[in-house]
Each structure stands twice: as C-alpha cells, then as structure tokens.
Amino acid sequence: MAVxxxxxxxxxxxxxxxxxxxxxxxxxxxLAADLVDTMRSRPACVGLAAPQIGMGLRAFALDVTGHRKxxxxxxxxxxxxxxxxxxxxxVLAREGCLSVPDLxxxxxxxARVVVRGLALDGSxxxxxxxxxxxxxxxHELDHLDGLLFLDRVESHxxxxxxxxxx
Amino acid sequence: MxxxxxxxxxxxxxxxxxxxxxxGCNLEDTSMTILRGHFTMMLVVALPPGGDPARLAGALAAAxxxxxxxxxxxxxxxxxxxSPGGDPWTVSVYxxxxxxxxHGVAALLAGLGVNxxxxxxxxxxxxxxxxxxxxxxxxVPPGVEAPDLERRLEALAGGLGVECSLHPADADxx
Numbered sequence: 001m002a003v004x005x006x007x008x009x010x011x012x013x014x015x016x017x018x019x020x021x022x023x024x025x026x027x028x029x030x031l032a033a034d035l036v037d038t039m040r041s042r043p044a045c046v047g048l049a050a051p052q053i054g055m056g057l058r059a060f061a062l063d064v065t066g067h068r069k070x071x072x073x074x075x076x077x078x079x080x081x082x083x084x085x086x087x088x089x090x091v092l093a094r095e096g097c098l099s100v101p102d103l104x105x106x107x108x109x110x111a112r113v114v115v116r117g118l119a120l121d122g123s124x125x126x127x128x129x130x131x132x133x134x135x136x137x138x139h140e141l142d143h144l145d146g147l148l149f150l151d152r153v154e155s156h157x158x159x160x161x162x163x164x165x166x
Numbered sequence: 167m168x169x170x171x172x173x174x175x176x177x178x179x180x181x182x183x184x185x186x187x188x189x190g191c192n193l194e195d196t197s198m199t200i201l202r203g204h205f206t207m208m209l210v211v212a213l214p215p216g217g218d219p220a221r222l223a224g225a226l227a228a229a230x231x232x233x234x235x236x237x238x239x240x241x242x243x244x245x246x247x248x249s250p251g252g253d254p255w256t257v258s259v260y261x262x263x264x265x266x267x268x269h270g271v272a273a274l275l276a277g278l279g280v281n282x283x284x285x286x287x288x289x290x291x292x293x294x295x296x297x298x299x300x301x302x303x304x305x306v307p308p309g310v311e312a313p314d315l316e317r318r319l320e321a322l323a324g325g326l327g328v329e330c331s332l333h334p335a336d337a338d339x340x
Contacts, residue, residue: 044339069338094337104337132338139340149340160284160303160337 003041004034004053006098014099015146018049018056021080024122028059032078032120035061045098047136049143052099058082060140064133069093071131079125082117082141091131094160095139095149104160105153109135167210167242168226172235174205182207182237185229189222190214205235210242250281252307254335257319261328263289263298271300271330274322278315281305298328303335 007013021028031050039048039061046067049060062077064070089111096104112130115137119125129137139149170182179198186193186209194210213222223239230237259271268287275282284303291297306315316332323330 042339046338047340067338094335096337096339098339135338136340160335 002034002037004038006038006042006048007052007054008099008101009148011099013054013056014051014143014148016051016056017146018051018058018144021057021059021118024080024118024120028057028080029120031055031057031059032061032080035059035078036076039063042098046132047140048098049140051143051146058144060143062133062136062140064136067132069132072129072133074127074129074133077127078120079115079117079127080119082115082137082144084113084141085116085126086112086114087138088112091135092154093135095135097139097149099143100148100150103150105149107139107149107152108154109138113137115141167208167240168222168237169209169240170207170226170230170235170237171204172230172233174200174203175233178205178233178235179207181229181233182209182226182235185222185225186211189225190217191222249283250279250305250307252281252305252310253312254283255304255306255312255315256333256335257302257304257330258300258333259302259319259323259328259330260297260299261323261326263296264326264328267298267326267328268300270322270326271302271319274318275302275304278310278318279307280310280315281307 034053035048035050038053039045046064047060047062050057059078059080060082063075064073065075087110090108091111092106092108094104095107111134113134114126114128116124116126172178191214192212194212196209198207213219219239219241226237226239259267272282282302282304285300287300289296289298306312312332319330319332
C-alpha cells in the first residue's frame, strides 16, 4: 500500500502500549501492507511493529530470510495480537532499532520462543522460532508494549553509539 | 570537556551538573564511573553563546569543593575528524594480573591500524591472586582479517600468560 515514515525517539508514541486489533478487516490488511512495504524500504530492517509507523495497534511484520544469524525462518510473517506461548533460554546480543537512531545496546532475549496470533486470513497462527528470528519476534512484541531495547539493556552493559559500517 | 574526580559519595553528579545548568551549558556525551573508589566524570559540555570557559571553571570549583571533587575544564575543538571506519569487534583479555597487558594489546592493535573505541579494565579477585579483565571495543579496518587478528592476539596473550578472544560486535537493526 505505502511506505510510511518511521517514528523515532523522542516521539512518545513509541512508549504507549498498543490496542488489540481484534478482527482482521480491510483496515488491518492495509496496516499489514504498510508494515511490509515500510520494512522492505529499509535495507537492514528485518522487522517492524505498528507503533513504529504511528499506529497504536498490536501488529508486526517480520522477515529474517537470508540473515546469517537466523536458524528458524518462517519467511515473511505478519502477526496480529501476538502472544508469547512459551519462551526458554537466554542469549545476549547487540540490537539496534530503526526508531532509535545511532544507538545500540546489548539485550538478553529468549533463545527460543513460541508465539501465537492472528494471520492475515484471520486464522490463528503459531510460530515456533529460535535464534535470530526469536530475537526479532521479541523485539517487535516489546514495541507493542511500549518497550524499546533501551528499556531492556542489562544494568551492567552499556549503550553504544552505532558504529560506521563499511 | 569537564573532568571531575573525587572520593565516591552521593551528590557529586548533582553538584557538578547543577553548576552546568546554572551556567546555561548543555551536556553532550558523558562517561562517568567509579575507579577504585574514585568517582570519575568526563563530560563534553556545550557552552551557551558567549560562554566563558574560565568563568565556568570558577563556578565549578566552588561547587566541587563542597563535595571534595577536583575539577578541570579543558577547551576542546568543536569539530574533530571522524574515527577510521571498519567493522566493530569486541576483544576480551583476562587472566592473572601482570604489567604490560594493556600496552601489549594496544601496541599490537595500533600496528595493524585497528582503532580502540572503548576500553574498560578491572582487577578483581583476592589481593594475593588478582585477576585482570579487559574488554575493548575496536574498529577493524578493511584489509585486516579477523582470523589473522585473532591469531596475533592469541600469540600475544599466550606470551603474557592470559586468555583472549575476539567476537563480532555488530548490531542487528530490528
């Protein structure tokens, strides 16, 4: 549908918990298309949550295809009203976020997470994810609760300025 | 740049930054931590238009006295060149404490054009058997291969009798 501007700090909308979508109607499908289009428009982006395009609704898009740290990979995923069914393990890795320019931080996330939500066709979908895909799912879920990686940085770890890449 | 050091106690940050607010200064990047019981502050401070470093130093000295802190104001250039580009890696070095660990690692990195962007060291463990731990964030320039760097670091660490590892520190944008 459209590439939307990405909401960045210090915009307070990033800190507001999102409302459930409830029913998959035309508006929900349009939101899904915007999430995917906006995600695809950013080269390094593997996931985007609705609050990041200014929509306070519980939905995210995700695609870790081809990422070197990915083990499980469900391709392009859009999930509405996602909930964690199961989570296990803990892995520390460095994250950045399109909505938090220039900073990165070390965040512990579950090594495996099972998440359940509504798919685009309104059916219930359960995803069993691990490694990088699990991290991405949990990062996007946090956005729906108004949480950024900055809220998860371990006390002893630091926040880093994003390095310049080749 | 404002540098302040004093025996750690509550109220140091409040006292120093209180003066900065009064003087209309803005805090840019800062780093503050406790080193062996000394609270250590490094603050890049933007003076207001027409601000005077000498006047700021005078105001800081009075407030710093009240919390037993030594404070210095060092004028720094507004624009400095960019640090060299490359890939971010983390180097960990740890083992029995002995002189020369930091210098040995830093000299090896400098010789390869690897830039240190962050470095923290800690000495822990009992006094009779201190353990030294150092974590460095480095930028590895194009042309230096990680496996080669790791081999060189391991050889150096072996000579110093310490352990060492290298792992990527690049962040994933989610």
